[in-house]
Amino acid sequence: MIAPGSTIGILGGGQLGRMTGQAARSLGYGFVVFEPEERCPAGHVAGLEINAKYSDETALDLLAQSSDVVTYEFENVPVGATHALKEKVTLHPRPEILHICQNREREKNFLQDSGLPCAPFAIVDSLEDLEAALEKIGTPAVLKTAAFGYDGKGQLKIGTDKPDTAAIWKEFGGHRAVLEGWMDFSMEISVLVAANEQGEVATFPVAENIHTNHILGYSIVPARISDEMRNQAEELAKEIARKLGLVGLLGVELFVLRDGTLAVNELAPRPHNSGHYTIDACVTSQFEQFVRAVCGLPLGSTELLSPVTMVNILGDAWTGRQPDFASLLKNPKAKLHLYGKAQARPGRKMGHFCVLGESAEESYQTAQSLKKSL
Numbered sequence: 001m002i003a004p005g006s007t008i009g010i011l012g013g014g015q016l017g018r019m020t021g022q023a024a025r026s027l028g029y030g031f032v033v034f035e036p037e038e039r040c041p042a043g044h045v046a047g048l049e050i051n052a053k054y055s056d057e058t059a060l061d062l063l064a065q066s067s068d069v070v071t072y073e074f075e076n077v078p079v080g081a082t083h084a085l086k087e088k089v090t091l092h093p094r095p096e097i098l099h100i101c102q103n104r105e106r107e108k109n110f111l112q113d114s115g116l117p118c119a120p121f122a123i124v125d126s127l128e129d130l131e132a133a134l135e136k137i138g139t140p141a142v143l144k145t146a147a148f149g150y151d152g153k154g155q156l157k158i159g160t161d162k163p164d165t166a167a168i169w170k171e172f173g174g175h176r177a178v179l180e181g182w183m184d185f186s187m188e189i190s191v192l193v194a195a196n197e198q199g200e201v202a203t204f205p206v207a208e209n210i211h212t213n214h215i216l217g218y219s220i221v222p223a224r225i226s227d228e229m230r231n232q233a234e235e236l237a238k239e240i241a242r243k244l245g246l247v248g249l250l251g252v253e254l255f256v257l258r259d260g261t262l263a264v265n266e267l268a269p270r271p272h273n274s275g276h277y278t279i280d281a282c283v284t285s286q287f288e289q290f291v292r293a294v295c296g297l298p299l300g301s302t303e304l305l306s307p308v309t310m311v312n313i314l315g316d317a318w319t320g321r322q323p324d325f326a327s328l329l330k331n332p333k334a335k336l337h338l339y340g341k342a343q344a345r346p347g348r349k350m351g352h353f354c355v356l357g358e359s360a361e362e363s364y365q366t367a368q369s370l371k372k373s374l
Contacts, residue, residue: 001296002069002090004028007047008291009067009089011054011081013040015339015349016271017073019279021045023287029295032066034059041339042073054081064088071248071294073270075102092294093248093269100244101267104178105146114243116236117263119255120181127169133179139163140182145175155214157182183263185255189223190274191237192286194293195246203234204286204302207274207310208360209253215347219274219310220364221281225256232262240267249290251275273312273349280335280354281308306356309367313351313374315344323374328353333363334370 008024010017013035021031021042033046036053043049048066052059054077063070069090072082075098082095100106111118122133124143134141139161145154156172158179188211192204208223209216223230237252244250251272253265275286284292284300292299317323328334338351355370357363 003295006030006068006295007032007066008295009034009063009070010042010073011035011063011070011077012073013037013042013049014073015041015341015351017042018045018339019276019285019287019337020071020073020271020290023285024291027288027291027297029291032063034063039342041341044340054078057084060084061088069294071270071290072098075268075270077102093244093246093250097244097246097248097269101269103147104144104266105176107267108178108180110244111264114240116240116243117261118265119183119263122179124177124179127166130169130177130179131165134158134163134165137179137181142180142182143168143172144178144180145172146177183255183265184258185263186258187223187225187256188265189225189233189254189256190219190272191233191252191254192249192272192275192278192289193234193237193241193246193252194249194286194289194299195241196293196299197247197296198298200299201238201241202289202299202302203237204275204278204282204289205304206230206233207277209274213347215314215349216273216312218312218364218367219277220360221277221304221308221310222360224360229256229260229262236262236264240264244269248293249286274310276337276352277308277310277354278302279337281306281356307358307360307363308354308356309360309363310352310354311367311371312349313338313353314346315348315350316346317350317374318344319346325374327373328370331355331366331370333357333366 007030009032018041032048033042034050079099124130141158143156188209195201206223207219210218251268255263279285283303333356336353355363355367
């Protein structure tokens with residue numbers, strides 16, 4: 001166990017690192033952040049902010065010397081940096097998990113090899129590969145970059161009409177990719193699962209996720225699904241955590257297919273946007289649970305205290321004016337969280353708010369109204 005009073009180092013300085021640092025502080029831990037960009041959101045709450053490239057060996061040494069355990073808050077950290085740190089300091093989740101989850105090709109192969117449900121797929125590295133993959137999988141389908149994709153970036157839907165494969169491959173930029181068969185789903189959901197070195201595993205309540213332009217807009221909890229489907233999703237998340245050998249936190253994104261089955265969409269070995277509701281609506285937040293897991297503390301209760309809807313606040317809300325946060329805060333069941341980012345840009349996640357309610361439907365209706373008021 002890495003006891004309170006120790007220091008947690010984190011690779012990545014975005015809002016997930018910031019909220020992890022705030023949770024770490026509440027438990028009595030010190031907090032160090034390693035981020036290439038200066039004055040990052042996580043740096044606002046860190047005792048030390050290290051600004052350097054992830055390949056900077058001197059800076060990595062400083063992080064290791066300043067920390068008792070190191071983790072990461074997003075997948076696009078070079079896996080070489082985590083391997084280097086693992087030789088000098090305790091690091092969770094293990095680099096092999098990062099290596100799998102930061103690349104769609106490796107992630108899909110892991111799911112397939114583990115017998116876990118996912119979309120049919122094929123690896124594409126040329127125009128000829130694309131034509132063969134479309135012949136095998138059919139249309140509609142989605143072409144996705146193998147690496148460095150998030151919030152819908154690096155994705156191209158291929159419709160049911162006879163596709164112009166040469167034009168598609170040129171538009172896509174010729175990058176190594178994964179072609180996935182289109183999933184006929186009724187809903188997108190997600191489950192957060194935590195595991196520590198002592199073998200404890202715990203899941204948070206299932207979130208129902210609604211996206212706009214591939215960016216998460218709302219997470220509704222509890223998800224409006226059957227108890228049987230909820231249990232299946234939680235057990236699937238636990239199975240994935242066990243097969244990965246997880247120590248830390250894992251976000252599991254799932255499709256609820258129209259035939260009543262589940263398919264895994266993506267994995268994220270860190271706190272997850274759809275888990276922000278836990279700050280205001282659960283006994284233990286996902287960020288506190290993350291700290292507990294990587295430090296070997298007993299996992300906290302994931303009990304849901306109230307139905308809730310989480311709403312992302314994007315930079316679009318700043319277009320031409322300051323958002324009307326006063327109107328939002330007048331609602332006694334609304335809780336605002338801003339990330340301290342200096343510049344608002346369309347599509348950039350600037351904060352979120354949660355709305356508690358008597359039911360998931362009530363909280364969602366109120367959340368929609370409050371979002372419009374911004």
